[in-house]
Amino acid sequence: MDRSQIVNLAAGPSGLPLPVLLEASQGLLNFEGTGIGITEISHRSPEFAKLTKDLAAILRQHLNIPETHEVLFTQGGGCGQFSAVVLNLLARHRLRFPDLKDEDRVMDYVVTGSWSEKAALEARRLGGGVVNIVTDGRSGSANGKNFDSIPPVDTWRLSERPAFIYYCENETVDGVEFDGHSSTEQGATQFPFHLIPPDPSDPTFLAPLVADYSSSFLSRPIPQLERHALIYAGAQKNIGPSGLTIIIVRKDLLVDTVAAAKLGAAPVPTTFDYAVLAKAGSLYHTPPMFSMYVSLLVLRHFATLGGVPYLAKVNAQKAKKVYAAVKEGEAAGVFRPRVKDGSQSFMNVVFEVLGEGAEARFLASAQSAGLRGVKGHRSVGGIRTSLYNAVTLEQVDLLVEFLRGFIKAEAGSQSA
Ligand SMILES: Cc1ncc(COP(=O)(O)O)c(C=O)c1O
Structure with a gap:
């Protein structure tokens, strides 16, 4: 067919988009006039280094990402980030509060569907802190078992001093989204940024807010992007082939996880360490080069459309x-x-x-x-x-x- x-x-x-696939097929044979295909060229070549910079720059333009945040490219997908978020943010918390007991390191999870539930389960499995379920989207359903709405925010139970707050903007399996489609005038539930408490260690910041944007990234503007400490998404829904994970991370989250481990935090695998990835310009190890290449073409294509x-x-x-x-x-x-x-x-x-x-x-x-x-x-x-x-x-x-x-x-x- x-x-x-x-x-x-x-x-x-x-x-x-078809025009992108046609262009990418040429890049498979000859990337940027080098005579070498994109899947064959070194990730240390000047041509690929430029691609990495261009990809970060066009993402910054599309989403108005401020200079307070780094843009990182890595592998491991959304599921990899379920773990990376916990390890990096608990390391940061450990550096700021070395003497707290693990039961006082609270991770707030807003559970509105299967993916945020999985993320919360991973946080619980990794330990090093306790998981507080801020809300559970099943609670409002007729049988108590279906994720079928964002619960009213006045029922949420946020902690006073969370190490971070986690939510999933669009639940791909269940079809539940913040500020979702409404056919009536009753309005949609937006993420309640006003409820986020200040960061206990630095009141100029809010408590770190983490969002899984895997299935809505670049489908519309990200509300209050600058108030997020971390946003991540796999490329494979809205912008490119699978393999690429995009991370937008506020710079104060780039911490010395080795020092945190000396204070008792769980060691962070080096390839999951945001500070290491940032320092190496996303080239600590071989990145998902083809996926980055196609994503750049897709983003350029979208730019021409508006x-x-x-x-x-x-x-x-x-x-x-x-x-x-x-x-x-x-x-x-x-x-x-x-x-x-x-x-x-x-x-x-x-x-x-x-x-x-x-x-x-x-x-x-x-x-x-x-x-x-x-x-x-x-x-x-x-x-x-x-x-x-x-x-x-x-x-x-x-x-x-x-x-x-x-x-x-x-x-x-x-x-x-
Ligand atoms: C919202 C959301 N989060 C996380 C994931 C897991 O992502 P990955 O398959 O890239 O690990 C998915 C996958 O579909 C998803 O839709």
């Missing part, structure tokens, strides 16, 4: 169209959205298909219609359509047409 016949709605890795404001506008239009079709399906008794209004992800639209055998019929028809990657995550089931940056409005129109056709056929068979 030709790629022009396919609409790739996968949750990641996901589609990339950058993040353009992406935000188009992504909002895409989500609006798909949620409207899901709502029509709900009215017809064919679909049920899994996430409540106001918390619905702009990137991952998650819903159920109602009726005996209906989900299997949906998946088979989607396959014939050229739609790919629409099966929900194995842990929650149902349907998930992911509308990342490379998914075009035209492709979304095809998806909506398919959804409407399916609703009509199912509603017809229900009433027959």
Whole structure:
């Protein structure tokens, strides 16, 4: 089958813009006129050193990243960061508060879906501090088991002096997002930056705020980016191939983890050490070069389209169209959205298909219609359509047409 016949709605890795892939195929053969392909050239070559700088610079431009923060490139993905965050931030905490007992080193986790839950579990597993669950998104669901909304912020229980506060901006599996899509005027739940307490060791800062942006990075501006101590994302949803992890880290988080270990903190594996990565300009070890190269091309491509404001506008239009079709399906008794209004992800639209055998019929028809990657995550089931940056409005129109056709056929068979 030709790629022009396919609409790739996968949750990641996901589609990339065609002009970029065509350009990247040339770079595989001959990178920057060196006569050597991007996967063959040294990461210490001047051409690749320039690429690394250019990639950081264009990310700074796209997201208005201030000079207070470093931009790092590494490997290990979001799951690697689940561990790296804990180790680096507890090392920082140890340096500032060497005498505290581990039970007084509190890590605040805002759990709004499967990924933040996993991150909290990893923090608990690594130890060195205790995990406080600030809120659990399942608490507001009908059966207490589904992540289907961001709980109202007045129910959150933040610690007074956390070592850090962690949240996931967009929950890819469950389809729950801060400031999510709302079809009513009730408004969406935004991250409550005003609730973040001051950093106990330095009141000029807030307590370190850490955000997993793996599946919404560059899909719209990052609200209050400068108030975050750390933001990370894998490239493989919105900006490039898998392999690359992007970290935006405030400079005061770049600490001497070896000194912290001497005071009793857990040693940080060198390749996970933010200070080491920063000092080496992300070239401490061989970085994910191909993924960085393609990501740079993607970011340049997005710049020609109008950058993040353009992406935000188009992504909002895409989500609006798909949620409207899901709502029509709900009215017809064919679909049920899994996430409540106001918390619905702009990137991952998650819903159920109602009726005996209906989900299997949906998946088979989607396959014939050229739609790919629409099966929900194995842990929650149902349907998930992911509308990342490379998914075009035209492709979304095809998806909506398919959804409407399916609703009509199912509603017809229900009433027959
Ligand atoms: C929100 C979120 N966080 C973390 C991860 C894990 O990322 P990785 O597979 O890059 O380790 C994912 C993966 O899909 C994700 O969607």
